[in-house]
Amino acid sequence: MTPVATHTSAPTLVKGSRAARSTITLKILMAASGIVFIGFVLVHMYGNLKAFAGHDAFNEYAHHLRTFGEPILPYEGLLWIVRVGLIAALVVHVASAYALARRASTARTQKYAVKKNRSSSLSSRTMRWGGVTILVFLVWHLLNFTIGKINPSGGATNDPYNLMVDTFDLWWMTIIYLVAMLALGLHLHHGTWSALQTLGLTGTAAARTRAKTAGWVLAVVIAGGFSLVPLFVLLGVISK
Amino acid sequence: MKLTLNIWRQADAAATGEMRTYALDGVSEDMSFLEMLDVLNEQLNAKGEEPIAFDSDCREGICGTCGLMINGQAHGPEVTTTCQLHMRSFKDGDEITIEPWRADAFPVVKDLVVDRGAFDRIIQQGGFISANTGSAPEANSVPVPRDKALRSFNMATCIGCGACVAACPNGSASLFMGAKITHLGELPQGQPERDQRVVNMVGQHDHEGFGGCTNIGECAAACPKEIPLDVISQLNKDLRTALKHGH
Ligand code: HEM
Ligand code: SF4
Ligand code: FES
Numbered sequence: 038m039t040p041v042a043t044h045t046s047a048p049t050l051v052k053g054s055r056a057a058r059s060t061i062t063l064k065i066l067m068a069a070s071g072i073v074f075i076g077f078v079l080v081h082m083y084g085n086l087k088a089f090a091g092h093d094a095f096n097e098y099a100h101h102l103r104t105f106g107e108p109i110l111p112y113e114g115l116l117w118i119v120r121v122g123l124i125a126a127l128v129v130h131v132a133s134a135y136a137l138a139r140r141a142s143t144a145r146t147q148k149y150a151v152k153k154n155r156s157s158s159l160s161s162r163t164m165r166w167g168g169v170t171i172l173v174f175l176v177w178h179l180l181n182f183t184i185g186k187i188n189p190s191g192g193a194t195n196d197p198y199n200l201m202v203d204t205f206d207l208w209w210m211t212i213i214y215l216v217a218m219l220a221l222g223l224h225l226h227h228g229t230w231s232a233l234q235t236l237g238l239t240g241t242a243a244a245r246t247r248a249k250t251a252g253w254v255l256a257v258v259i260a261g262g263f264s265l266v267p268l269f270v271l272l273g274v275i276s277k
Numbered sequence: 278m279k280l281t282l283n284i285w286r287q288a289d290a291a292a293t294g295e296m297r298t299y300a301l302d303g304v305s306e307d308m309s310f311l312e313m314l315d316v317l318n319e320q321l322n323a324k325g326e327e328p329i330a331f332d333s334d335c336r337e338g339i340c341g342t343c344g345l346m347i348n349g350q351a352h353g354p355e356v357t358t359t360c361q362l363h364m365r366s367f368k369d370g371d372e373i374t375i376e377p378w379r380a381d382a383f384p385v386v387k388d389l390v391v392d393r394g395a396f397d398r399i400i401q402q403g404g405f406i407s408a409n410t411g412s413a414p415e416a417n418s419v420p421v422p423r424d425k426a427l428r429s430f431n432m433a434t435c436i437g438c439g440a441c442v443a444a445c446p447n448g449s450a451s452l453f454m455g456a457k458i459t460h461l462g463e464l465p466q467g468q469p470e471r472d473q474r475v476v477n478m479v480g481q482h483d484h485e486g487f488g489g490c491t492n493i494g495e496c497a498a499a500c501p502k503e504i505p506l507d508v509i510s511q512l513n514k515d516l517r518t519a520l521k522h523g524h
Contacts, residue, residue, distance in 0.1 A: 051402075051481050054402075065513070151346075240507050
């Protein structure tokens with residue numbers, strides 16, 4: 038057996054590298070869009086808790102979102118500004134996630150026969166599938182409450198509070214929402230620290246610990262806060 | 278002690294390899310992991326079989342030449358290099374799976390030997406400072422604050438072994454680059470080329486086909502020199518700064 042000469046897939050030195058075209062820039066875009074989402078879900082979660090204040094308070098809040106800023110902004114003006122921003126962030130986030138996932142899959146085409154995880158968290162290893170889960174959930178969620186106003190129990194759809202109670206009165210609907218919140222919680226647990234690291238804000242061991250703690254806090258507060266309303270509807274505490 | 282070894286055999290870069298199983302008896306727990314492989318190779322030689330090719334040089338944990346995936350862990354179960362791993366970390370009767378580093382940017386040359394030329398090319402793109410030689414300046418003329426000197430020195434202990442890439446689920450070399458960026462970026466001598474360094478090194482890294490970092494952290498856990506994850510934050514920060522400066 039004579040070994041053949043060393044062959045490498047890319048034996049050249051690249052010229053004219055640009056910072057904007059690097060994988061790190063993709064990550065920075067992902068982090069920035071992820072932080073936009075965190076801001077949104079925090080406010081959204083807070084709004085949902087109005088359900089505990091009863092039918093009128095909840096619907097008034099929903100109405101107020103639409104008339105906010107009037108008459109300077111048109112009806113639903115602020116809502117559309119937020120929607121356009123979120124759609125842009127979603128396109129950036131998903132496109133860069135896809136590009137990075139593809140790179141990762143071509144970076145190691147021959148897999149290990151045995152591979153152990155030494156220190157990585159479950160959440161860090163499930164970002165891609167968790168993200169897809171959130172995306173699929175998002176489609177249903179918008180059909181359910183925003184675009185389609187689908188009432189899975191067949192009732193009226195013109196009253197936001199009642200639509201919500203009808204939805205979560207079905208145990209399997211509540212389960213679907215809770216699974217989605219688990220996915221969101223995992224995504225935020227790793228995503229928060231990862232975003233801070235990607236932005237270069239975790240240059241010491243202490244800063245790293247703080248960023249990981251922030252991930253825990255946001256995951257519990259956001260996923261937990263969202264889960265309260267469906268759970269309490271199912272338990273009959275929040276009712277029509 | 279007696280071991281069952283599952284080892285990756287591949288005749289050359291173009292061949293398709295396979296795992297093969299070997300039984301090895303009489304292994305002392307005082308042997309290093311590479312000495313254990315030396316014993317196996319002597320037996321293979323005696324039988325007229327092709328010995329198993331693996332890399333090593335210093336065998337004292339400082340050169341970064343050795344590096345094997347041992348039971349799914351880069352450099353095995355301890356925080357050290359493969360050459361400094363000893364058989365006392367294993368038990369009689371153990372089954373040990375040994376594979377080369379797996380990354381398309383590190384193609385297998387033969388058996389357990391991979392070509393890490395990609396690291397050399399990343400270094401060529403910026404892992405240096407430009408200085409006139411021939412007239413050594415007075416060493417104390419450039420003061421370096423103690424904390425910066427210490428951090429720079431600690432990150433300079435990276436030996437370029439590639440365990441970080443091998444352990445990373447994305448096949449990213451961010452920890453390696455971060456170590457170099459931090460080592461040179463903490464020193465006054467590293468400043469003139471700082472923006473260009475990070476852009477060129479990352480450009481080469483991406484060109485070689487390494488994956489993007491998702492901050493999973495398997496790299497730092499596998500690193501025999503305990504390079505911490507902060508260096509990846511530093512790498513990202515330097516790239517962001519270069520972006521702002523229009524590079
Ligand atoms: C819509 C579907 C989504 C998909 C497909 C998706 C996918 C991903 C993927 C693959 C990553 C990279 C994983 C990593 O860095 O380890 C990521 C990071 C992140 N995601 Fe998402 N995600 C989605 C929605 C969300 C939402 C709703 C939020 C916030 C509430 C969010 C916040 C973040 C954050 C903060 C990061 C960290 C960015 C970084 O690593 O620098 N994502 N996402
Ligand atoms: S950072 Fe650690 S694991 Fe990576 S090449 Fe350097 S010494 Fe090896
Ligand atoms: S042979 Fe030099 S570090 Fe292992």
